[in-house]
Amino acid sequence: MPQAVPAVLVDDVSKSFELPREQVHTLKERALHPFRRTGSDTLNALRGVSFSVAPGEFFGIVGRNGSGKSTMLKCLAGIYGADTGRIFINGRLSSFIELGVGFNPDLPARDNVGINATMLGLSPKEGRKRFDAIIDFAELHDFVDLKLKNYSSGMLVRLAFAVMIQVDADILLIDEVLAVGDLSFQQKCFDEFETIRRSGKTVLLVTHDMAAVQRFCDRALLLEHGRVTEEGDPARVGNRYQELNFSEEARVDAAAGTSAIEPAAGTNVPRPEGVSEDTIIVPDFGGSRYGNQNAEIIDAGFEDKTGKRRETLPVGEPCAMVFRALFHERVEDPNFELQLLNSHGDIMFLSSSGPTSGVFDVGDEAHFRIYFENVLAPDRYHLSPAVRRAPGGEWLDYRERFCSVVVTGLGLSGGLVSLRHEQAMFRVEPDGQTHVLKTTEIADNVEEGLRDRDRARDRDRDGDPDGDRDGAEQRVEPTA
Amino acid sequence: MSTIEAPPVREAPDVTGLGDPIKGPTALGSDPVRFWHLTRALAVTDFKLKFFGSVLGYAWQLMRPLLLFGVLYVVFTEIVSLGKDVPFYGVMLLMGIVLFSFFSEATGGAVTSLSDRENLVRRIEFPRLAVPLSVILTALMNLGLNLIVVIIFLMVSGGSVMLTWLEIPLLVILLVFFCTGLGMLLSVGYVRYRDVRPIWDVVLQIMFYATPIFYTITTVSESNATLAKIIMYNPFAAVLQQMRHAVVDPSQPSAAAAIGGTVYLLIPLGIMVVLFFVGYRTFRREAPKIAEIL
Numbered sequence: 001m002p003q004a005v006p007a008v009l010v011d012d013v014s015k016s017f018e019l020p021r022e023q024v025h026t027l028k029e030r031a032l033h034p035f036r037r038t039g040s041d042t043l044n045a046l047r048g049v050s051f052s053v054a055p056g057e058f059f060g061i062v063g064r065n066g067s068g069k070s071t072m073l074k075c076l077a078g079i080y081g082a083d084t085g086r087i088f089i090n091g092r093l094s095s096f097i098e099l100g101v102g103f104n105p106d107l108p109a110r111d112n113v114g115i116n117a118t119m120l121g122l123s124p125k126e127g128r129k130r131f132d133a134i135i136d137f138a139e140l141h142d143f144v145d146l147k148l149k150n151y152s153s154g155m156l157v158r159l160a161f162a163v164m165i166q167v168d169a170d171i172l173l174i175d176e177v178l179a180v181g182d183l184s185f186q187q188k189c190f191d192e193f194e195t196i197r198r199s200g201k202t203v204l205l206v207t208h209d210m211a212a213v214q215r216f217c218d219r220a221l222l223l224e225h226g227r228v229t230e231e232g233d234p235a236r237v238g239n240r241y242q243e244l245n246f247s248e249e250a251r252v253d254a255a256a257g258t259s260a261i262e263p264a265a266g267t268n269v270p271r272p273e274g275v276s277e278d279t280i281i282v283p284d285f286g287g288s289r290y291g292n293q294n295a296e297i298i299d300a301g302f303e304d305k306t307g308k309r310r311e312t313l314p315v316g317e318p319c320a321m322v323f324r325a326l327f328h329e330r331v332e333d334p335n336f337e338l339q340l341l342n343s344h345g346d347i348m349f350l351s352s353s354g355p356t357s358g359v360f361d362v363g364d365e366a367h368f369r370i371y372f373e374n375v376l377a378p379d380r381y382h383l384s385p386a387v388r389r390a391p392g393g394e395w396l397d398y399r400e401r402f403c404s405v406v407v408t409g410l411g412l413s414g415g416l417v418s419l420r421h422e423q424a425m426f427r428v429e430p431d432g433q434t435h436v437l438k439t440t441e442i443a444d445n446v447e448e449g450l451r452d453r454d455r456a457r458d459r460d461r462d463g464d465p466d467g468d469r470d471g472a473e474q475r476v477e478p479t480a
Numbered sequence: 481m482s483t484i485e486a487p488p489v490r491e492a493p494d495v496t497g498l499g500d501p502i503k504g505p506t507a508l509g510s511d512p513v514r515f516w517h518l519t520r521a522l523a524v525t526d527f528k529l530k531f532f533g534s535v536l537g538y539a540w541q542l543m544r545p546l547l548l549f550g551v552l553y554v555v556f557t558e559i560v561s562l563g564k565d566v567p568f569y570g571v572m573l574l575m576g577i578v579l580f581s582f583f584s585e586a587t588g589g590a591v592t593s594l595s596d597r598e599n600l601v602r603r604i605e606f607p608r609l610a611v612p613l614s615v616i617l618t619a620l621m622n623l624g625l626n627l628i629v630v631i632i633f634l635m636v637s638g639g640s641v642m643l644t645w646l647e648i649p650l651l652v653i654l655l656v657f658f659c660t661g662l663g664m665l666l667s668v669g670y671v672r673y674r675d676v677r678p679i680w681d682v683v684l685q686i687m688f689y690a691t692p693i694f695y696t697i698t699t700v701s702e703s704n705a706t707l708a709k710i711i712m713y714n715p716f717a718a719v720l721q722q723m724r725h726a727v728v729d730p731s732q733p734s735a736a737a738a739i740g741g742t743v744y745l746l747i748p749l750g751i752m753v754v755l756f757f758v759g760y761r762t763f764r765r766e767a768p769k770i771a772e773i774l
Contacts, residue, residue: 005497017772027675074771078605081504081768088498097603102521106529118521119604121514 006052007171007202013085015046015071045071047226056200060213060220062241068226073206077173091170094120100160105149112148120167130166138162165192171202210238243290291395295387299324302405313374315409315418315444322369323385327360335391336368339384377418378409409444418444507767509607522614527621545577552694568729571634576693578626579720584684586619590663591670591677598774608767612667616659644726651719658715658752664759668766671773691717697738712739715748
């Protein structure tokens with residue numbers, strides 16, 4: 001694929017650590033047992049990892065504990081040297097493996113900002129120049145000369161983060177710094193990430209916060225046992241990550257370099273020539289399938305208020321979503337889940353059956369049906385049904401975006417949901433006299449909308465039945 | 481109907497325009513300016529902490545050598561008549577103690593420096609040598625202040641300003657050079673073998689007595705000329721002796737005279753040079769692994 005020079009290129013990097021079983025730490029031991037070879041275990045933290053990050057990309061590196069993601073980060077940051085392979089960094093790189101590196105509790109903020117900025121790659125002069133901007137961002141004007149040991153942890157984090165974003169690097173390496181600070185500061189950090197992202201900087205974020213990955217990352221990489229098991233769309237990587245967390249089988253397969261994932265039925269993707277077995281091929285439009293399918297989801301869909309299967313549903317009416325699963329093994333109290341996503345991929349709704357769902361024998365079929373009042377704004381919605389062995393447990397089957405439905409309506413609300421509501425407007429004069437200007441019931445439903453319009457028209461024709469009314473009725477014009 | 485994600489091309493990644501691959505951690509890093517900034521930032525931080533960390537600040541820094549000086553002075557002028565007849569004995573003793581304080585602070589601090597700074601070494605890309613060097617730099621700042629005290633003491637005791645004072649910077653540089661060589665060796669040694677520290681404590685103690693600090697080299701050479709020369713092979717002793725000769729009292733033998741000829745000065749000088757290069761090579765070899773072993 002022809003593209004610009006990558007910002008980061010990692011080419012077949014391996015890194016292993018020698019873990020001595022019995023660490024020789026003293027000269028005396030060495031002197032007493034000069035020829036005793038202490039055994040050592042080799043930990044292969046990274047095994048032939050390759051990936052590249054384009055300039056301006058927000059790239060996530062995820063993995064479970066011990067998967068090698070921190071080692072990867074440290075290799076990128078130049079803290080560890082790779083055993084084999086090459087790492088190319090095209091541009092100035094700053095790493096934030098920990099906030100506030102070099103902070104000293106016994107010195108005031110002013111000194112610490114200088115130290116920290118120097119550590120992160122600014123010259124002391126640049127650090128002084130940016131001091132005001134840093135304090136501005138951290139909102140710590142009143143505490144500039146306070147020693148850091150007297151700072152609250154929130155203030156510390158704010159200061160550290162403020163320094164971090166003032167370091168102008170082209171490539172930022174960020175490790176799990178999002179999990180700190182109070183909510184409002186976290187929000188600020190998120191906003192800042194958005195800014196960094198828009199400013200065209202390349203960001204590599206190492207985390208296991210999948211929400212952050214899906215929110216910010218353009219692409220993501222999943223590491224397991226030091227290998228790349230998935231690369232690409234953050235949502236898909238996120239699902240694989242979850243699967244690894246819950247399924248021992250998938251974990252073993254990932255370690256062996258294969259995948260437990262099978263592409264969803266009917267979307268069998270041939271493995272092109274030259275593509276290594278390590279790479280998982282999944283169709284790009286989503287619709288991946290996870291789990292061993294010992295409980296097979298065979299059918300899912302939406303029903304209208306009469307119980308008829310529908311491809312479209314009107315706003316504001318009772319309806320149901322449903323799926324059927326066929327059991328190939330006996331499972332006690334499996335957990336059934338339904339996830340509803342809108343066209344942007346936001347999870348609009350999630351419901352699960354909870355801990356006591358009963359016992360299903362081989363050959364049994366489970367029907368899971370959710371009745372609800374359709375308050376969803378007009379859009380296309382996808383349904384992702386899942387069966388887990390237990391709540392929060394291993395997936396037996398999970399069919400991402402298995403089926404979809406279009407919700408029809410007038411599209412009045414402009415929000416994610418369309419609630420039937422009533423508007424009321426009053427005019428209050430200085431002497432306290434109150435006039436009702438109008439009251440209108442609003443529903444997104446086409447049928448009701450038409451009915452409302454007719455009612456309003458009738459009222460107009462009959463004249464103002466209510467003396468207080470001196471404003472025009474709001475009219476609801478159907479647009480669909 | 482589906483696009484297939486191309487896997488990273490492992491066989492021949494296109495590296496045009498990318499420059500050289502990164503090298504991982506090294507002793508010196510790739511940017512000398514950054515190296516200096518870091519070393520200075522670390523050293524200044526340490527110095528500030530010592531200076532402003534307590535109410536009396538610098539007074540404490542001075543107190544230790546001064547107390548040692550007071551005790552030794554009383555012992556060796558009033559109880560043992562070792563320094564009674566030596567002109568400027570007080571100043572010479574103080575000079576010895578101040579220089580030795582620097583030596584022990586620099587090398588003793590360097591021993592544990594890498595593990596003291598573990599949080600830095602393991603968390604940011606960092607020219608590793610900046611860590612022990614910063615300790616030596618902090619010690620050097622202290623030495624600067626302490627030397628002023630020595631000079632004041634000298635003037636009060638009736639000494640005079642001499643042209644040979646110009647040797648001070650050169651001698652200090654030599655001492656720093658010596659400490660740096662030792663510091664590199666010790667700091668990286670401690671990462672692998674934790675007993676470097678007690679060993680070095682003992683060595684420092686021996687050095688204190690084996691160096692003409694509270695006695696003069698002439699006292700030794702009067703009773704055993706060979707021993708006096710061997711003592712002078714110690715680079716620290718050579719620097720100290722020359723310092724006394726050039727700064728305090730010209731009637732003291734110069735280092736060259738004490739060692740028995742200018743040529744013999746090559747021995748302490750050689751020790752310094754060899755230590756420096758052995759230290760540097762060891763440090764450079766171990767630098768990439770420091771973060772992992774710590």
